[in-house]
Amino acid sequence: MRFDLEDIIAVSSTGEDKVIFLDRNNYEVVEEFKLLIPNNKKYNMENYFGPHGLAFDNNRKYMYVANSYNGSISIIDLLKWSMVENICVGTSPCHLDISKKNNFIYVTNYDSDTVSGIDLNKNSVAVQIPVNRMPHDLHMSNDGKSLFVAGLGSEEIFVIDTQDNSVCDKIVLNCCAMHFKISRCNKYLYASCSNFNCENQGILCIVDISQRKVMEKIKIGIYLSDIALRETTKEIFLLDAETNYLYKLSIEDGKMSGKAETGKFPSCIGIDDEKNIAIIGNHLDNTIEIFDLDDLRRIKRIRVGKDLNYISKSTDK
Helix, strand or coil: CCCCHHHEEEEEEHHHCEEEEEECCCCCEEEEEECCCCCCCCCCCCCCCCEEEEEEECCCCEEEEEECCCCEEEEEECCCCEEEEEEECCCCEEEEEEECCCCEEEEEECCCCEEEEEECCCCEEEEEEECCCCEEEEEECCCCCEEEEEECCCCEEEEEECCCCEEEEEEECCCEEEEEEECCCCCEEEEEEEECCCCCEEEEEEEECCCCEEEEEEECCCCEEEEEEECCCCEEEEEECCCCEEEEEECCCCCEEEEEECCCCEEEEEEECCCCEEEEEECCCCEEEEEECCCCCEEEEEECCCCEEEEEECCCC
């Protein structure tokens, strides 16, 4: 390993079975981890992973990878630069989040309509939770008590009580959320949605979490593929994979304050607030782009791996 864990950004390359690591100081590729099954292990799966979602475990210096193609979670030891374990979950796992409260990691299984809860003390699946159709994105509340799950085949966000790992509530959106973020104060949820039932329309849904209801819907773009929050400046950043644009909106009034053209089919975005940078992965031209958050000026564009799907920063929660 040739980097400091506090100075890296990881990007999943689904099409090349690898995780790419960028240096936060210059946004150059410093390392790549190729996913391979250890020789001394035997699993009932093809040696073809399809890494999608990523999560850093800063306490254990591990990274967890959701592998969409073979229905597994890979655990990577970043200090030893080796795969610790491969855990079978459900079909087509997409995204994951860590619960420090119960030392679990939760992952959405897109084709199983479930969320798997993995006990990190045992590195094994402890519970399978039936949820909405085609569950895709999920995020833990900041207090660790609730897990929110969005499904591409459902116009609702399911709420899971992490105490007993059961669905305790639903938030009706009336549109399908691709991705969402929760504010640091735990009061609001911002979802990037698309409504293809009636019209090709992108929608930003703003949800009051305590009331479990949509406060506002803002029509913008066509196919909103990802969302990021920058709460220090009260801004929302949205990617539109149909028009190849990055949009910047004000959190306070929802008005657009800027936009910039991206590469082909921008699929994922990460915010490095300290560096004043947005990192965007473009799915169809296999590039990472670096944008200035203030004026949305493109600073750098580099070609990396195929089918980029997720960006994770080691300093994220």
